[in-house]
Amino acid sequence: xxxxxxxxxxxxxxxxxxxxxxxxxxxxxxxxxxxxxxxxxxxxxxxxxxxxxxxxxxxxxxxxxxxxxxxxxxxxxxxxxxxxxxxxxxxxxxxxxxxxxxxxxxxxxxxxxxxxxxxxxxxxxxxxxxxxxxxxxxxxxxxxxxxxxxxxxxxxxxxxxxxxxxxxxxxxxxxxxxxxxxxxxxxxxxxxxxxxxxxxxxxxxxxxxxxxxxxxxxxxxxxxxxxxxxxxxxxxxxxxxxxxxxxxxxxxxxxxxxxxxxxxxxxxxxxxxxxxxxxxxxxxxxxxxxxxxxxxxxxxxxxxxxxxxxxxxxxxxxxxxxxxxxxxxxxxxxxxxxxxxxxxxxxxxxxxxxxxxxxxxxxxxxxxxxxxxxxxxxxxxxxxxxxxxxxxxxxxxxxxxxxxxxxxxxxxxxxxxxxxxxxxxxxx
Ligand SMILES: Cc1ncc(COP(=O)(O)O)c(C=O)c1O
Numbered sequence: 001x002x003x004x005x006x007x008x009x010x011x012x013x014x015x016x017x018x019x020x021x022x023x024x025x026x027x028x029x030x031x032x033x034x035x036x037x038x039x040x041x042x043x044x045x046x047x048x049x050x051x052x053x054x055x056x057x058x059x060x061x062x063x064x065x066x067x068x069x070x071x072x073x074x075x076x077x078x079x080x081x082x083x084x085x086x087x088x089x090x091x092x093x094x095x096x097x098x099x100x101x102x103x104x105x106x107x108x109x110x111x112x113x114x115x116x117x118x119x120x121x122x123x124x125x126x127x128x129x130x131x132x133x134x135x136x137x138x139x140x141x142x143x144x145x146x147x148x149x150x151x152x153x154x155x156x157x158x159x160x161x162x163x164x165x166x167x168x169x170x171x172x173x174x175x176x177x178x179x180x181x182x183x184x185x186x187x188x189x190x191x192x193x194x195x196x197x198x199x200x201x202x203x204x205x206x207x208x209x210x211x212x213x214x215x216x217x218x219x220x221x222x223x224x225x226x227x228x229x230x231x232x233x234x235x236x237x238x239x240x241x242x243x244x245x246x247x248x249x250x251x252x253x254x255x256x257x258x259x260x261x262x263x264x265x266x267x268x269x270x271x272x273x274x275x276x277x278x279x280x281x282x283x284x285x286x287x288x289x290x291x292x293x294x295x296x297x298x299x300x301x302x303x304x305x306x307x308x309x310x311x312x313x314x315x316x317x318x319x320x321x322x323x324x325x326x327x328x329x330x331x332x333x334x335x336x337x338x339x340x341x342x343x344x345x346x347x348x349x350x351x352x353x354x355x356x357x358x359x360x361x362x363x364x365x366x367x368x369x370x371x372x373x374x375x376x377x378x379x380x381x382x383x384x385x386x387x388x389x390x391x392x393x394x395x396x397x398x399x400x401x402x403x404x405x406x407x408x409x410x411x412x413x414x415x416x417x418x419x420x421x422x423x424x425x426x427x428x
Contacts, residue, residue: 361428
């Protein structure tokens with residue numbers, strides 16, 4: 001047998017391999033964030049989307065794990081059995097009861113599918129409703145209000161999976177604003193296969209109003225296309241929502257939940273609530289790609305869901321925790337940027353401040369680079385516009401700041417952001 005060393009130059013990847021192997025924008029960014037984290041001078045990490053370690057949540061999950069370990073062969077069954085492709089039946093049943101009782105959603109177990117995290121849900125859903133169709137049509141996912149979640153960007157099996165619209169800007173107070181859906185420019189042409197938005201939105205912390213959501217639901221219904229609501233930060237869990245917002249669902253709506261932002265990103269548990277054929281299709285795809293989802297997240301939270309305690313925990317612990325951090329971070333940011341022409345999106349939820357440095361003389365990527373050199377990691381705002389074709393100045397003038405980390409980290413990081421922003425305006 002020839003024992004030739006592997007010639008990596010000659011080993012070629014398919015288009016699929018190239019696209020999904022790290023040469024894409026988000027993977028480079030994640031790599032960059034990862035490298036920054038492992039550099040010798042520990043950076044102030046205001047960049048990632050990692051949820052905070054909230055002691056009260058963690059102790060509940062720890063207790064549940066200990067109970068499983070102590071209870072006969074419960075642990076062995078957890079690790080030793082494949083789940084059904086749809087996900088853990090007891091968890092799904094409990095979740096349906098919870099959502100029916102608390103929100104009146106008319107759902108039953110066939111409406112639910114568990115996935116390996118909502119990132120996986122979006123990969124399946126977007127490629128199900130957009131891309132190339134058998135009859136030759138090409139469809140896209142409409143993001144009605146960019147900026148939108150960076151993680152959608154590279155999920156398409158085909159190119160140009162998204163089309164996005166700019167928001168309307170409402171100025172609320174000195175240095176505060178809020179984005180709204182610009183319905184004048186929401187044209188549901190036949191090329192739109194589904195509509196999707198995150199609520200609360202990553203990166204802005206915006207929460208679409210009930211009115212906006214109902215209007216989008218009506219538009220989707222009229223066109224008989226699904227409305228996909230990314231509820232990763234929404235109600236009932238983790239409920240990182242600081243404004244009044246009703247959790248809405250109907251037969252044209254697909255709501256994607258996740259256990260990640262409650263504090264279990266490592267359990268990789270996404271939940272799709274959808275019309276039955278859609279949920280069943282997701283389960284079928286899970287069977288092909290993963291055989292089955294993990295049961296870990298479902299079993300760790302089963303009792304919390306059954307008892308409804310997950311709602312109390314989200315409402316009384318998780319929400320106030322992030323709300324307090326948002327207010328604190330906002331206070332520091334106002335001090336750091338005093339006198340500059342800056343605006344912050346009114347933080348209505350999630351775990352980020354979206355900072356718009358109006359008229360910034362350098363691009364947000366350059367500001368990101370300068371901050372990184374000073375040991376502060378944020379995310380440049382230009383990444384958050386998948387599918388937006390028009391140039392729009394604010395696209396180059398914003399950064400996303402996560403406030404989930406320890407207060408000292410956030411405070412020091414924000415002080416450096418203030419110094420670098422000031423320097424950039426001075427030079428310009
Ligand atoms: C808006 C939004 N959607 C989805 C996800 C994916 O979350 P997960 O795959 O951990 O459920 C994230 C993670 O940061 C997010 O911010």
